[in-house]
Amino acid sequence: MKASVSxxxxxxxxxxxxxxxxxxxxxxRTQRPPTPRLARRRSSLxxxxxxxxxxxxxxxxxxxxxxxxxxxxxxxxxPKVGLLLAGGSLVDRLGPRRLMLxxxxxxxxxxxxxxxxxxxxxxxTLTLATVACVFGVFDAVFEPAANTLPVHxxxxxxxxxxxxxxxxxxxxxxxxxxPAGGLTxxxxxxxxxxxxxxxxxxxxxxxxxxxxxxxxxxxxSARSGLWQETLGGLRYALSHPLLRSALxxxxxxxxxxxxxxxxxxxxxAEERGWGAFGIGLINxxxxxxxxxxxxxxxxxxxxxxxxxxxxxxxAVLGTSCFGTVGSTSRLTVAAAVxxxxxxxxxFVAAMIIPLIQRxxxxxxxxxxxxxxxxxxxxxxxxxxxxxxxxVGRFGPAxxxxxCAILAGAASVGALFSRSLRQASL
Numbered sequence: 468m469k470a471s472v473s474x475x476x477x478x479x480x481x482x483x484x485x486x487x488x489x490x491x492x493x494x495x496r497t498q499r500p501p502t503p504r505l506a507r508r509r510s511s512l513x514x515x516x517x518x519x520x521x522x523x524x525x526x527x528x529x530x531x532x533x534x535x536x537x538x539x540x541x542x543x544x545x546p547k548v549g550l551l552l553a554g555g556s557l558v559d560r561l562g563p564r565r566l567m568l569x570x571x572x573x574x575x576x577x578x579x580x581x582x583x584x585x586x587x588x589x590x591x592t593l594t595l596a597t598v599a600c601v602f603g604v605f606d607a608v609f610e611p612a613a614n615t616l617p618v619h620x621x622x623x624x625x626x627x628x629x630x631x632x633x634x635x636x637x638x639x640x641x642x643x644x645x646p647a648g649g650l651t652x653x654x655x656x657x658x659x660x661x662x663x664x665x666x667x668x669x670x671x672x673x674x675x676x677x678x679x680x681x682x683x684x685x686x687x688s689a690r691s692g693l694w695q696e697t698l699g700g701l702r703y704a705l706s707h708p709l710l711r712s713a714l715x716x717x718x719x720x721x722x723x724x725x726x727x728x729x730x731x732x733x734x735x736a737e738e739r740g741w742g743a744f745g746i747g748l749i750n751x752x753x754x755x756x757x758x759x760x761x762x763x764x765x766x767x768x769x770x771x772x773x774x775x776x777x778x779x780x781x782a783v784l785g786t787s788c789f790g791t792v793g794s795t796s797r798l799t800v801a802a803a804v805x806x807x808x809x810x811x812x813x814f815v816a817a818m819i820i821p822l823i824q825r826x827x828x829x830x831x832x833x834x835x836x837x838x839x840x841x842x843x844x845x846x847x848x849x850x851x852x853x854x855x856x857x858v859g860r861f862g863p864a865x866x867x868x869x870c871a872i873l874a875g876a877a878s879v880g881a882l883f884s885r886s887l888r889q890a891s892l
Contacts (some may be wrong), residue, residue: 481751550607551845554699555837556696559830561621563612564680570609571672578665585658592707609845614836618824619680624768626824631817638761638813642754647855683702700834709826712818714885718842719877720782724812726846726854727789728753731870732805734863735793745798752806760813774818775890781818782878785811789874793867822890 534664581598584590590598652660704710712773728750736745788808820839824878827835856867881887 489516509849519868550604551611551841552658552697552701552834552838553693553837554608555611555700555834555840556606556614556693558615558833558836559696559700562680563615563833564675566608566612567616568675570612573605574602574609575665575668575672577605578668582661582665583659585640585661586654586884587837590657609701610840611764611833611837614820614839615833616822616834617682617821618829626820627768627818628765629889630821630824631768632759634680634761634813634817635758636822638754638757644785646874657824668849669730674882697834700831701838703828704835704838707826708884708888709890710823712837712881712887713781713826713890714838714842716778716782716877716881716887717816717819717839718846720812720815720874721843722846722850723789723874723877724808726850727792727867727870730851730854731863733868735801736798738863740798741798745801748798748802749792749805751807753803756809756811756815760810760815761817763814764817773889773891774822775888778815778818778822778846779882779888780877781811782874782881785815786871786878789871790868793864794873826890 554566577598581590581594584594604605617626617633621629648660648664651663704714732749732753733746736742737748741748785808788804791804792801792808793844795804823835823839824832854866854870857869
């Protein structure tokens with residue numbers, strides 16, 4: 468009797484469990500095994516995703532290697548850093564006009580000789596690389612001298628106007644110089660392009676010949692060695708609160724901007740299918756902003772009393788543009804933000820350069836201007852190389868985000884500089 472009772476209870480519990488686990492018709496329809504056609508489709512999609520992922524990783528690695536290899540000649544130009552610093556000491560010794568005239572004359576002869584050589588023999592890579600290295604030596608002397616010259620020509624608010632106009636023309640020449648050289652080389656050959664380049668240095672040398680600038684007085688410090696003078700200028704700039712903050716901010720912004728615009732933007736456009744038109748549109752928008760930003764200082768100088776807060780506000784605004792260009796998926800938005808980026812960064816450069824020039828001791832002006840040239844152009848090879856490596860490792864969007872983080876950190880750090888916040892032109 469007990470056995471029958473236990474059997475019936477166990478049977479009843481098993482029946483109850485089976486009834487609880489019973490699958491309803493609706494659940495049967497949802498859990499029905501996929502048809503062969505659906506299974507093949509799912510398998511095909513999985514294979515496509517896997518292939519696309521592998522292709523994307525290979526493309527990123529290839530892009531990183533390509534930009535790293537393409538940056539090898541730029542990395543080899545890193546000794547220009549030392550030449551820039553030494554060039555500033557020469558400017559303080561000899562004056563800007565002498566060095567600019569000598570540099571233009573030397574580059575004129577160099578380009579003219581290469582043009583004559585190109586008419587007879589097509590120059591190879593080794594020849595062009597050698598000429599580029601020699602050209603970089605003369606250019607390293609010219610840049611700090613050219614940055615010092617406006618201080619000797621105008622005074623007061625006119626310095627900010629002149630510097631804004633000079634920065635705007637320099638940006639326009641940089642943007643238009645490459646396409647113009649390519650057009651002349653395609654139309655008349657590389658010899659014609661080099662000959663026109665030599666002519667521009669001749670025009671600059673003639674203009675400097677008729678320009679009268681007082682030479683700096685000879686001081687006892689000129690008897691010391693060039694290296695000691697260079698170190699003295701570096702110590703002076705680092706000990707000056709305003710110069711230190713302004714130079715570090717400019718170096719961080721230019722370092723981020725160079726890699727983002729020259730490496731990140733073209734790869735972002737390629738990855739998102741914008742093509743050559745998208746690259747051209749974004750670069751054109753950025754170039755227009757970079758020209759109009761400094762040019763606005765020609766008309767707004769009288770209305771800018773406190774340059775420091777405006778510089779910091781534009782730096783923070785430009786930093787936000789970095790991240791937007793790298794994150795948006797719409798070409799029109801990217802072009803508009805690129806125009807804003809060029810406008811704000813150009814405006815910052817047009818204000819901060821005359822601020823540095825007016826705040827520097829005349830005895831150290833050339834060496835301070837060499838540090839400014841180093842911040843503007845000397846770090847370009849390293850910026851492009853590191854951006855290329857980041858793209859190859861993590862992708863262009865991550866590289867753009869890294870540039871935005873670096874620029875943002877520099878802008879936020881500059882906010883804590885009391886001397887920069889209270890600076891005025």
